[in-house]
Amino acid sequence: MNDVARLAGVSIKTVSRVVNDEPGVHEQTARQVLAAIESLGFRRNMGARNLRQGVTTATVGLLLEDVSNPFYSGLTRGVEEVARQFGRRVLSASSDEDPVQARELALDFCARRVDGLLIVPAGREQGYLAAEIRAGTPVVFIDRPGGDVTADTVLMDNVGGTMMAVAHLAEHGHRHIGFLGDDPEIFTAAERLRGFREGCARAGIERGAEFAAMGPHDEHSIGTALRAMFDRSVTALIGGNNRITIGLLRVLAGMPERPALIGFDDFELADLLDPPVTVIAHDAKALGHAAAGRLFARIQGDDSPHRDLVLPARLVPRGSGEISP
Amino acid sequence: MNDVARLAGVSIKTVSRVVNDEPGVHEQTARQVLAAIESLGFRRNMGARNLRQGVTTATVGLLLEDVSNPFYSGLTRGVEEVARQFGRRVLSASSDEDPVQARELALDFCARRVDGLLIVPAGREQGYLAAEIRAGTPVVFIDRPGGDVTADTVLMDNVGGTMMAVAHLAEHGHRHIGFLGDDPEIFTAAERLRGFREGCARAGIERGAEFAAMGPHDEHSIGTALRAMFDRSVTALIGGNNRITIGLLRVLAGMPERPALIGFDDFELADLLDPPVTVIAHDAKALGHAAAGRLFARIQGDDSPHRDLVLPARLVPRGSGEISP
DNA sequence: GGCTACGATGACAACGTTGTCAGGGACACG
DNA sequence: CGTGTCCCTGACAACGTTGTCATCGTAGCC
Numbered sequence: 001m002n003d004v005a006r007l008a009g010v011s012i013k014t015v016s017r018v019v020n021d022e023p024g025v026h027e028q029t030a031r032q033v034l035a036a037i038e039s040l041g042f043r044r045n046m047g048a049r050n051l052r053q054g055v056t057t058a059t060v061g062l063l064l065e066d067v068s069n070p071f072y073s074g075l076t077r078g079v080e081e082v083a084r085q086f087g088r089r090v091l092s093a094s095s096d097e098d099p100v101q102a103r104e105l106a107l108d109f110c111a112r113r114v115d116g117l118l119i120v121p122a123g124r125e126q127g128y129l130a131a132e133i134r135a136g137t138p139v140v141f142i143d144r145p146g147g148d149v150t151a152d153t154v155l156m157d158n159v160g161g162t163m164m165a166v167a168h169l170a171e172h173g174h175r176h177i178g179f180l181g182d183d184p185e186i187f188t189a190a191e192r193l194r195g196f197r198e199g200c201a202r203a204g205i206e207r208g209a210e211f212a213a214m215g216p217h218d219e220h221s222i223g224t225a226l227r228a229m230f231d232r233s234v235t236a237l238i239g240g241n242n243r244i245t246i247g248l249l250r251v252l253a254g255m256p257e258r259p260a261l262i263g264f265d266d267f268e269l270a271d272l273l274d275p276p277v278t279v280i281a282h283d284a285k286a287l288g289h290a291a292a293g294r295l296f297a298r299i300q301g302d303d304s305p306h307r308d309l310v311l312p313a314r315l316v317p318r319g320s321g322e323i324s325p
Numbered sequence: 326m327n328d329v330a331r332l333a334g335v336s337i338k339t340v341s342r343v344v345n346d347e348p349g350v351h352e353q354t355a356r357q358v359l360a361a362i363e364s365l366g367f368r369r370n371m372g373a374r375n376l377r378q379g380v381t382t383a384t385v386g387l388l389l390e391d392v393s394n395p396f397y398s399g400l401t402r403g404v405e406e407v408a409r410q411f412g413r414r415v416l417s418a419s420s421d422e423d424p425v426q427a428r429e430l431a432l433d434f435c436a437r438r439v440d441g442l443l444i445v446p447a448g449r450e451q452g453y454l455a456a457e458i459r460a461g462t463p464v465v466f467i468d469r470p471g472g473d474v475t476a477d478t479v480l481m482d483n484v485g486g487t488m489m490a491v492a493h494l495a496e497h498g499h500r501h502i503g504f505l506g507d508d509p510e511i512f513t514a515a516e517r518l519r520g521f522r523e524g525c526a527r528a529g530i531e532r533g534a535e536f537a538a539m540g541p542h543d544e545h546s547i548g549t550a551l552r553a554m555f556d557r558s559v560t561a562l563i564g565g566n567n568r569i570t571i572g573l574l575r576v577l578a579g580m581p582e583r584p585a586l587i588g589f590d591d592f593e594l595a596d597l598l599d600p601p602v603t604v605i606a607h608d609a610k611a612l613g614h615a616a617a618g619r620l621f622a623r624i625q626g627d628d629s630p631h632r633d634l635v636l637p638a639r640l641v642p643r644g645s646g647e648i649s650p
Numbered sequence: 651g652g653c654t655a656c657g658a659t660g661a662c663a664a665c666g667t668t669g670t671c672a673g674g675g676a677c678a679c680g
Numbered sequence: 681c682g683t684g685t686c687c688c689t690g691a692c693a694a695c696g697t698t699g700t701c702a703t704c705g706t707a708g709c710c
Binding site for chain 1: 396401575
Binding site: 001 | 700
């Protein structure tokens with residue numbers, strides 16, 4: 001800015017005025033300044049500006065499990081869209097479900113003075129965020145609650161969705177149902193398991209006829225779980241998330257059994273498989289929209305009590321869930 | 326920092342020393358400072374630090390077309406991994422293939438003083454970047470060259486990949502092949518079209534027996550194109566990218582014809598469809614790794630001449646491409 | 651002519667941090 | 681006791697901006 005001022009023969013403050021479109025600059029002067037800016041390729045240093053103005057970095061932090069998972073990349077897209085409307089950029093990072101990394105990344109975001117934080121919590125304890133929240137950084141938890149920290153939360157109806165899946169299978173005559181879920185340390189996995197049990201209870205399925213194999217899962221563990229389930233005459237399966245459902249499909253392709261199947265999380269091409277895969281769907285992008293909406297409301301000063309939003313899940317029957325035993 | 330200093334009864338500089346693990350602070354003093362930091366929840370302001378030190382924001386900008394496209398989210402993941410190794414965060418944004426937005430976002434990244442820029446160019450002209458590059462911001466173009474701006478570029482072998490696809494189909498007896506590509510304004514689409522034509526020429530397919538329908542495409546335009554192609558006895562198709570291939574599959578599901586099919590870009594579940602989809606595969610994450618690797622080399626001072634890297638594509642035969650006419 | 655009003659511009663401080671350098675106390679040595 | 685050395689600490693400036701306030705010149709008015 002100094003250089004620009006010197007070249008244009010004005011003071012640095014006048015350059016600042018031009019850059020900020022402030023009124024009260026002679027048109028001729030402004031032209032000179034603009035010419036100098038152009039020829040020097042000057043670009044205002046946002047860091048310094050933020051420092052001086054003291055408020056916003058026009059950035060929000062998004063911490064999730066893995067960007068390359070379609071569920072999270074859809075979510076990211078949703079967040080990005082809202083952020084752009086509010087003139088913010090999105091700083092994103094993947095925690096890989098590791099609480100230590102998550103903590104480190106979140107604190108790094110805070111040190112960069114993001115305007116707000118969107119977090120898919122990894123692990124049960126988010127205590128380190130309490131100080132940040134007290135300090136005024138708005139936080140919204142996505143997909144899972146913050147555990148020991150209270151803040152706005154946007155969830156999906158994990159329990160209801162899984163219950164729907166069980167009810168649907170029961171309606172089609174299944175009395176022996178298997179559930180393959182993720183590590184129950186993960187909130188959504190635990191909730192879906194709860195929904196599974198509750199659903200079985202409501203459908204009058206005996207305690208001995210519901211089978212749950214919780215993860216983490218790879219194709220090998222899925223294969224093992226499946227064989228055990230088939231041995232106990234399971235005729236229908238529920239995949240606890242998109243990764244597991246796809247793993248299931250891959251393993252099933254190499255086995256003779258053709259059980260009914262419902263997956264939690266919709267995924268691309270589910271409708272083109274044979275049979276098309278019935279899923280419990282929810283909208284990742286909408287989740288991003290909702291969470292970012294909440295965050296920007298907070299950023300703009302909304303200080304109403306914390307709100308928990310639960311987005312509905314819906315059953316999309318496509319064929320695989322309508323197979324009778 | 327002031328508050329911490331006051332509470333600990335030391336000067337602000339000593340706090341700075343403690344925060345930066347500088348040597349020469351009495352252990353007792355350091356403990357007091359740490360206690361004060363803890364009790365006040367102090368977190369160093371990175372913006373101010375960067376301003377003072379004048380160098381790095383520990384951030385790189387990643388500008389792509391759409392994060393929610395699996396190709397780009399895989400790429401993002403690759404970039405993120407390398408960035409983390411180098412202690413950087415990733416600021417990402419989607420341009421939606423709109424040159425105006427791309428320009429705006431890229432300049433915004435520059436104003437934030439990112440350490441480097443990874444760009445999937447939208448549109449043919451990247452001239453606005455020239456000034457930034459001169460000013461010392463390293464730029465790496467991904468997936469498409471920068472057009473009027475020269476900088477490191479990491480591409481995939483679009484021409485070679487498409488030629489491979491054509492050759493593969495020709496080997497299986499096809500003499501009438503259709504290519505559904507994206508808008509030829511997009512570099513990759515134009516290159517793949519070129520590969521298609523070149524491949525046909527080499528396979529001895531007559532000029533009148535190759536059909537190209539360039540996009541942008543939706544299911545409707547794909548349907549129209551397909552009917553026209555079938556009318557001219559096309560027996561094999563190439564999908565120009567993951568979106569188009571999936572659109573093709575969806576449209577074909579509602580038609581009686583079962584042509585051979587090869588898709589450019591691998592996609593999840595391609596192996597589980599019926600028939601499994603043969604694709605030209607390349608590794609989006611590897612693309613991200615390579616590009617980020619280049620960028621960090623530049624950031625760390627590598628000033629060798631610009632390099633163009635072309636990552637290989639490979640044909641993954643799965644069934645759909647091995648159907649004979 | 652002397653006054654105010656106003657438009658254009660600049661000097662200076664401040665944002666939160668760190669690099670430089672100087673100060674002060676303790677200790678050893680001559 | 682004076683001097684030099686080492687360790688610890690603090691005062692101050694600077695990074696690139698912008699907000700506040702002062703200054704200057706000119707025009708308009710009585």
